[in-house]
Amino acid sequence: MQTKIDFKQAMNILQSQNITTLGVERVFLHDALGRVLAHDIYAESDMPHCALSNMDGYAFNSTFKDAKSFRILGVNQAGNAIPTLPLDAPFAIKTFTGAKIPQNADMLVPIEHCTLIQDTLSIETLPSIGQYMRQAGDNYKKGEKLLSKGTRLNANHIGLLASLNQVFIKVFARPKVGILVSGNELLELGESVSLTQDIYNANGHLLLAKVLENGGIPKLYPILKDDKAQVKSNIECALKECDMVITSGGASVGDYDFITALCKERTKEVIFQGVRIKPGQHIVYAQFNSKHFFGLPGFPNSTLVTFELFVKEILLRLLGTKLKRTTFKIPLSFDIDKNDTRLEFRVCNVRNKEGSFSIDFKDKKDFQSAILNNFCPLDNAQVGLCVLDSAKKSGEITEVILL
Amino acid sequence: MQTKIDFKQAMNILQSQNITTLGVERVFLHDALGRVLAHDIYAESDMPHCALSNMDGYAFNSTFKDAKSFRILGVNQAGNAIPTLPLDAPFAIKTFTGAKIPQNADMLVPIEHCTLIQDTLSIETLPSIGQYMRQAGDNYKKGEKLLSKGTRLNANHIGLLASLNQVFIKVFARPKVGILVSGNELLELGESVSLTQDIYNANGHLLLAKVLENGGIPKLYPILKDDKAQVKSNIECALKECDMVITSGGASVGDYDFITALCKERTKEVIFQGVRIKPGQHIVYAQFNSKHFFGLPGFPNSTLVTFELFVKEILLRLLGTKLKRTTFKIPLSFDIDKNDTRLEFRVCNVRNKEGSFSIDFKDKKDFQSAILNNFCPLDNAQVGLCVLDSAKKSGEITEVILL
Numbered sequence: 001m002q003t004k005i006d007f008k009q010a011m012n013i014l015q016s017q018n019i020t021t022l023g024v025e026r027v028f029l030h031d032a033l034g035r036v037l038a039h040d041i042y043a044e045s046d047m048p049h050c051a052l053s054n055m056d057g058y059a060f061n062s063t064f065k066d067a068k069s070f071r072i073l074g075v076n077q078a079g080n081a082i083p084t085l086p087l088d089a090p091f092a093i094k095t096f097t098g099a100k101i102p103q104n105a106d107m108l109v110p111i112e113h114c115t116l117i118q119d120t121l122s123i124e125t126l127p128s129i130g131q132y133m134r135q136a137g138d139n140y141k142k143g144e145k146l147l148s149k150g151t152r153l154n155a156n157h158i159g160l161l162a163s164l165n166q167v168f169i170k171v172f173a174r175p176k177v178g179i180l181v182s183g184n185e186l187l188e189l190g191e192s193v194s195l196t197q198d199i200y201n202a203n204g205h206l207l208l209a210k211v212l213e214n215g216g217i218p219k220l221y222p223i224l225k226d227d228k229a230q231v232k233s234n235i236e237c238a239l240k241e242c243d244m245v246i247t248s249g250g251a252s253v254g255d256y257d258f259i260t261a262l263c264k265e266r267t268k269e270v271i272f273q274g275v276r277i278k279p280g281q282h283i284v285y286a287q288f289n290s291k292h293f294f295g296l297p298g299f300p301n302s303t304l305v306t307f308e309l310f311v312k313e314i315l316l317r318l319l320g321t322k323l324k325r326t327t328f329k330i331p332l333s334f335d336i337d338k339n340d341t342r343l344e345f346r347v348c349n350v351r352n353k354e355g356s357f358s359i360d361f362k363d364k365k366d367f368q369s370a371i372l373n374n375f376c377p378l379d380n381a382q383v384g385l386c387v388l389d390s391a392k393k394s395g396e397i398t399e400v401i402l403l
Numbered sequence: 404m405q406t407k408i409d410f411k412q413a414m415n416i417l418q419s420q421n422i423t424t425l426g427v428e429r430v431f432l433h434d435a436l437g438r439v440l441a442h443d444i445y446a447e448s449d450m451p452h453c454a455l456s457n458m459d460g461y462a463f464n465s466t467f468k469d470a471k472s473f474r475i476l477g478v479n480q481a482g483n484a485i486p487t488l489p490l491d492a493p494f495a496i497k498t499f500t501g502a503k504i505p506q507n508a509d510m511l512v513p514i515e516h517c518t519l520i521q522d523t524l525s526i527e528t529l530p531s532i533g534q535y536m537r538q539a540g541d542n543y544k545k546g547e548k549l550l551s552k553g554t555r556l557n558a559n560h561i562g563l564l565a566s567l568n569q570v571f572i573k574v575f576a577r578p579k580v581g582i583l584v585s586g587n588e589l590l591e592l593g594e595s596v597s598l599t600q601d602i603y604n605a606n607g608h609l610l611l612a613k614v615l616e617n618g619g620i621p622k623l624y625p626i627l628k629d630d631k632a633q634v635k636s637n638i639e640c641a642l643k644e645c646d647m648v649i650t651s652g653g654a655s656v657g658d659y660d661f662i663t664a665l666c667k668e669r670t671k672e673v674i675f676q677g678v679r680i681k682p683g684q685h686i687v688y689a690q691f692n693s694k695h696f697f698g699l700p701g702f703p704n705s706t707l708v709t710f711e712l713f714v715k716e717i718l719l720r721l722l723g724t725k726l727k728r729t730t731f732k733i734p735l736s737f738d739i740d741k742n743d744t745r746l747e748f749r750v751c752n753v754r755n756k757e758g759s760f761s762i763d764f765k766d767k768k769d770f771q772s773a774i775l776n777n778f779c780p781l782d783n784a785q786v787g788l789c790v791l792d793s794a795k796k797s798g799e800i801t802e803v804i805l806l
Contacts, residue, residue, distance in 0.1 A: 033616065079589075080587075096657050097701075138768070139768065139775075155613040158608055158612035160779050184481055185481040189432070190570050200567070202563070204565070210558040255499070256481075300566070327758045329758030329759060355730045355802055365541070371542050372559070373543055378551050403559075
């Protein structure tokens with residue numbers, strides 16, 4: 001077990017874990033949106049299968065390119081079989097966009113570059129051989145790799161898979177993620193505020209939605225009281241039922257921090273406990289019963305930030321893909337104070353104005369740890385984490401992680 | 404009807420349309436992820452409701468701050484009612500993180516800043532009044548606006564809504580979007596290739612997935628033959644059944660372009676036809692029977708790009724929200740050729756290396772219009788559209804729209 005390590009060490013530890021995906025399932029193409037592809041996809045044939053026209057025009061054989069006029073033998077639209085009319089004289093076949101290029105034709109003159117009087121065509125601007133057409137295999141060739149295992153499928157990929165006649169797609173199974181929050185002060189939604197309980201369970205629903213957004217299957221357990229036996233038995237149950245377990249709360253150093261107590265009993269399974277960052281310094285990563293376990297802090301901001309920084313690294317690999325962060329280097333237009341020696345991830349607004357990015361802290365409240373509304377700007381700003389190793393002066397470059 | 408307008412004009416026309424959302428529905432909190440909020444959300448009470456401790460420590464009244472020692476009267480954990488033990492002498496109450504600050508206490512000394520010998524506390528570093536605690540309303544005050552109508556809800560918003568005990572959320576209804584593709588050469592997935600039909604319906608499934616990604620409800624109609632009556636009657640049917648209709652194919656100037664033919668018959672309802680861009684110059688935007696209609700080109704690349712540039716503008720406003728594009732200004736490290744006078748949106752790779760962005764055209768095939776695999780890079784690059792008004796030299800700045 002490593003304790004109070006720095007952020008880079010923690011990332012190295014997470015990234016070096018040997019992580020096994022959860023098997024493969026086949027889903028219908030439309031249900032594959034957002035899922036992770038479980039194998040490489042190769043082209044089974046050339047695309048297009050044969051030469052096709054890219055324009056509406058007239059196809060002919062280049063032997064006769066200098067002929068004064070051509071006789072039109074027929075009309076060839078997309079969806080016709082390859083025309084086999086002889087093109088052994090100054091003959092041409094009207095050939096529409098997407099239609100197959102007729103046999104023995106190697107030139108296509110667009111309708112804009114010729115004139116047609118009755119059935120007789122004269123060419124004004126001669127095309128080069130093969131111009132305005134695609135040859136067999138121009139999109140891709142048989143055997144070419146088109147999609148990589150581990151790709152999280154978006155609409156563009158769905159379109160490509162459809163073009164390949166892929167009806168059922170092999171994707172990685174989604175990990176089941178158990179979510180447990182603890183705290184005597186917490187109420188479930190719909191319950192009434194009392195003198196003792198007056199904080200609604202934000203973290204449970206926040207984590208559920210984060211797990212959904214990242215492709216996992218969340219399982220929300222009942223709110224735990226600050227009771228050691230209850231915390232232990234519910235975590236045991238979640239470890240049995242899920243592929244990953246996340247707790248929120250109880251990870252600090254107080255008398256009622258039963259996640260911390262649990263870690264003391266199972267030190268051999270704890271990978272790290274405590275990272276020198278703000279917020280979230282008490283974070284725990286363990287492998288209890290060989291299942292991934294994250295003990296996140298209970299303040300909502302800290303829960304959210306540690307999910308983004310740590311949990312996603314493992315969750316996305318369990319899903320068979322990898323976390324891709326969007327980070328910016330942004331010059332500051334103001335000073336930033338900082339009193340703490342820990343590396344800080346301070347929530348900020350990210351603004352994109354005509355291609356340039358800037359950050360600010362407009363409407364961000366102090367004591368960020370407890371304040372979830374800092375992540376919900378009212379003015380259409382995007383949300384980022386400003387990475388602060390020290391105080392910064394206006395003009396200095398700062399790193400920002402886009403959330 | 405305006406024809407062959409420039410891109411800016413087209414955008415202005417789309418953005419100036421008066422668009423009505425489709426009514427409001429109430430969905431359970433977890434189902435609100437990705438939906439668009441239909442009203443502003445205000446705080447119904449101060450948060451926190453009363454002063455809370457941010458640390459594990461000891462609470463006392465500052466009148467006695469200079470006392471040499473304090474007697475501990477009790478223990479106060481999160482979820483307890485506000486302690487009312489008298490603090491009218493050098494008395495202190497052990498108060499854990501998240502616990503309510505005891506009546507008459509205005510100072511909290513963290514456990515790290517004091518020593519406890521038996522039941523007697525001596526303070527080493529005196530806190531200031533109110534330090535290490537949050538006051539009522541520090542997160543937000545009663546009546547404060549917390550979320551705006553039109554917000555597309557992500558996991559952070561779900562967490563905030565949970566903290567507000569919002570179980571059912573009012574969101575805008577999702578528009579139903581009819582998707583029709585036409586072409587004699589097209590096969591539906593699962594059908595067998597023949598001498599005449601050998602192109603699978605990529606565009607229909609691409610558009611379905613794009614509509615899903617953007618929050619609409621797609622309705623895929625059967626593939627249309629290049630048959631005027633069939634095209635017309637199916638579009639009529641889709642206009643009845645859907646809030647928006649998108650077609651792909653048949654919008655060029657050829658004999659079998661029946662979308663173009665339809666527009667000729669209904670010119671009064673066509674808002675614009677033809678935009679001077681590449682790809683996608685034949686795009687149509689109309690309001691047929693007062694429903695939004697987009698006639699997109701049939702080449703998959705052109706379909707995809709025109710969906711991104713034009714359809715999303717209207718679709719997201721029908722959903723009650725607004726399109727937010729991420730654009731970059733990126734200095735080029737190579738020359739870009741361009742022979743066409745139209746404004747071009749050329750698909751490119753966008754790479755983020757340690758906070759700096761660059762673009763390239765690695766593995767992008769020529770004649771982009773037909774080639775969907777250009778949007779599916781194999782090497783983890785993001786996909787963008789490089790906006791080209793002219794050829795560019797290395798070092799020049801170019802605008803890139805992230806897809």
